[in-house]
Amino acid sequence: MIAAAPRLYTLPFGLLCLSQMLFASSFTMILPELPSYLSSLGGEDFKGLIIALFTLTAGLSRPFSGKLSDTVGRVPIMIFGTLVCVVCSLLYPLISSVLGFLLLRFFHGLSTGFKPTASTAYVADIAPPARRGEALGILSMSMNMGGALAPAFGSWLAQATSLNTMFMVSSGVALLSIAILVGLRETLSKKEPFHPRLLILSRKEVIEPSALDPAVVTALVYLGYGALLTVIPDQSEYFGLRNKGWFFSIFTLFSLVSRFVSGKMSDRYGRAPVLKIGMFLVAISMALMGAVQSGAGLLIASAALGFAHGVVGPALFAWAIDRSVDERRGGR
Secondary structure (H helix, E strand, O other), X not given: OOOOOOOOOOHHHHHHHHHHHHHHHHHHHOHHHHHHHHHHOOOHHHOHHHHHHHHHHHHHXXXXXXXXXXXXXXXXXXXXXXXXXXXHHHHHHHOOOHHHHHHHHHHHOHHHHHHHHHHHHHHHHHOOHHHHHHHXXXXXXXXXXXXXXXXXXXXXXXXXXXXXXXXXHHHHHHHHHHHHHHOOOOOOOOOOOOOHHHHOOOHHHHOOHHHHHHHHHHHHHHHHHHHHHHHXXXXXXXXXXXXXXXXXXXXXXXXXXXXXXXXXXXXXHOHHHHHHHHHHHHHHHHHHHHHOOOHHHHHHHHHHHHXXXXXXXXXXXXXXXXXXXXXXXXXX
């Protein structure tokens, strides 16, 4: 009798994906309106820091979140990262200075430094090894579903009601994500209570040699996209797109299309071939972004770029996990 293949589509996996979608919805919902909000505070010259500070904190915190995920547990770290979104969204309406706004963006970046890191480790724990690329592709797809629906909704909500309402809804969505996480079973078998000494990192915990290749490729792929995030709301407005969230929604929708199959492709044909195709598509779509002359052209370019990133993402995550040892999955 042939043994049944290990299951991927389980209840914990489904709940994690739902939580990931809500988490992404929370912080992407407010993204299109942040440049104009910062301008209203007198910080028009600092728009480039909206994404830069957020991303900087996310990057700096990941060695810590990875170690804590491998010691304290996956679920507590996911909850902490999402809780940052709850608190930050509630604080935005209370900010009255440019410096306060920038400090809050810096703190908000902890959310994506902690939640996705622990979520990836959790999926690697529960997914069959032969379907790891597929599992990470679906997890990424879940996050992108939130990113597809939320920006346009957040922009509409701000215009139909107020910025304060948008921020409160963002906080509530993150709270729903936490409610789901509370019910998940912890997958880390050997846990230890949090202690400040866990925040002391060795050199290898900051720079893991086996993760350098995926890290360099990830940085190069997402460098251009990070720069785009800062100017897209203004560019959308320049081309007459009243809802500044459409670029983000279309980008993510087309990312979903390619992620649906790219994870399986990387499991079948290998990570490297899929990454080469994806990076070529990213290069072409970035060139297209530089050539657009209209709102329609901008949305077409966003679709191409989203599709390309959807090809790259799951293979990159799976490549990093493949190179990790079981007891240090979070640290990758």
